[in-house]
Amino acid sequence: MDLCHRALRCRHERLLGTHSDAAPILWQYGAISRLKKGEVIDKLLYGGYSTLSLGYAGLWECVYSLNGKKLTEPEGKELGLKIMKKLNEYCAKWKAEEKIDYSLYGTPLESTTYKFAKCLQKRFGKIEGVTDKNYITNSYHVHVTEPISAFDKLKLESEFQALSPGGAISYVEVPNMQQNIPAVMQVIRYIYDNIMYAELNTKSDYCQCCGYSGEIQIVKDDNGKLVWECPNCKNRDQNKMNVARRTCGYIGTQFWNQGRTQEIKERVLHL
Ligand SMILES: [Zn+2]
Numbered sequence: 001m002d003l004c005h006r007a008l009r010c011r012h013e014r015l016l017g018t019h020s021d022a023a024p025i026l027w028q029y030g031a032i033s034r035l036k037k038g039e040v041i042d043k044l045l046y047g048g049y050s051t052l053s054l055g056y057a058g059l060w061e062c063v064y065s066l067n068g069k070k071l072t073e074p075e076g077k078e079l080g081l082k083i084m085k086k087l088n089e090y091c092a093k094w095k096a097e098e099k100i101d102y103s104l105y106g107t108p109l110e111s112t113t114y115k116f117a118k119c120l121q122k123r124f125g126k127i128e129g130v131t132d133k134n135y136i137t138n139s140y141h142v143h144v145t146e147p148i149s150a151f152d153k154l155k156l157e158s159e160f161q162a163l164s165p166g167g168a169i170s171y172v173e174v175p176n177m178q179q180n181i182p183a184v185m186q187v188i189r190y191i192y193d194n195i196m197y198a199e200l201n202t203k204s205d206y207c208q209c210c211g212y213s214g215e216i217q218i219v220k221d222d223n224g225k226l227v228w229e230c231p232n233c234k235n236r237d238q239n240k241m242n243v244a245r246r247t248c249g250y251i252g253t254q255f256w257n258q259g260r261t262q263e264i265k266e267r268v269l270h271l
Contacts, residue, residue, distance in 0.1 A: 001090050008052040012100060016042055048101045053166045054091055055107035057116075058136040059083065060143045065130040072142060072156065080140065084163040103166030106139030108248025113138075114259025133266075134259035138248055139168055144263055150174070150270035151190055158195035169249045170198040172270040176214070177202060183271065199246065201267075206242040209235040216243050218265040226261045 020027035020035035027035050033044055044050055059080050060071050069076030084104070091102035109116060113135040120131045137143055140160035142153050150172040157170040177184045177200075184200065191198045205216040210233035219229045221236075228243055229236050244253045245264050256264065 004054055005090075005094060008054065008094075008102065012045060012052060015045060016040075018042075046099050051101040051103040051166060053103055053105035054087065055105045055166075056087060057107040057109045057113075057139055059140045059160070060137040061130045065127065070143070070146065071140070071160075072146060072148060072152075077156070077159075081159065081163065084140065084160060088163055088165075104164050105166035106161070106164040106168030108138045108169070109136060110248050111257050111260060113263065114257045117259050133262065135263035140164065141170070144173075144267040147268055148270060150187055153270055154190060154195050154198055157198075161195055161197065168197065170195055171201050171246060172198070173201045173267050174271045175202070175269055177271075187271070201246045204244060207233060207235055208240040208242070209233050209237070216241055218261060226258055226265060228255070 018041050020033075020039045020041060021037060026032045027041055028037065033041075033049075035041065035044075062083065063069060063071055063076045063080045067075060067079055069079070071077055071080045087104050091104055094100070094102045116136050117131065117134050120136070124131055126132045140157060140163075142148055142157065148156075153172055154170060161168045161170060172187065174184075174187075187200060203215040204213070206213050207216065207230040210230060212230050212232035215231070216228050217231050218226050221227045227236050228238060228241060230241060235241060238255055242253065243255070244251050245256075246252075247256065247260060247264075255261075
């Protein structure tokens with residue numbers, strides 16, 4: 001935590017003395033504030049106007065490595081919530097001492113998921129259920145391979161999301177729902193009633209070679225590399241297909257590194 005704090009302070013100190021002219025739309029024309037030309041942004045770095053985000057990810061793996069329980073089990077959930085509360089306590093302590101707002105942020109680790117996973121494997125070896133994947137679980141999320149219903153997942157994750165005030169998103173994986181709009185509405189209603197920010201992940205890929213519309217698959221090629229393949233015509237040319245997936249919080253249409261691709265491949269459906 002000391003190391004994290006120092007890193008956040010580096011960011012704060014780097015920003016001190018920045019002139020509003022660096023980004024007039026943000027600082028002068030109202031997107032963030034209405035400072036004068038030549039004015040420094042310093043006063044906005046204190047007193048809750050802005051926050052420094054303490055990011056965390058892999059709560060699932062963390063808990064599993066500590067007590068061998070899943071976040072979906074009572075003892076796992078209890079420890080997970082305890083860890084989250086502790087992280088919030090640090091933020092509150094720093095904030096009280098420095099008048100700088102610190103907030104806990106559920107890090108999705110877009111492509112960093114692969115880099116971090118490889119670093120952990122190098123440092124600790126391959127530990128089953130902890131470092132044996134080429135990705136680390138997004139923030140407090142239930143592991144993508146864990147079978148759980150959409151409603152149970154949203155309900156459980158809502159408790160963790162409440163402890164992630166600096167930002168977080170939950171989502172559930174769903175099949176093609178075009179023929180079942182009432183079910184979509186039911187999930188949306190459930191989200192509205194139970195969790196602040198959550199989404200449905202669906203697939204609407206397109207193969208430019210054969211016109212297939214649906215889900216382009218991830219398969220292993222002869223070298224063991226994960227590649228995208230049209231299930232209809234077996235096209236594997238990434239330049240001739242359109243694939244869209246919610247990488248983390250945003251939906252990406254580029255292609256992803258091997259770690260993130262593995263994570264996407266292993267996602268189970270929740271509906
Ligand atoms: Zn095709």
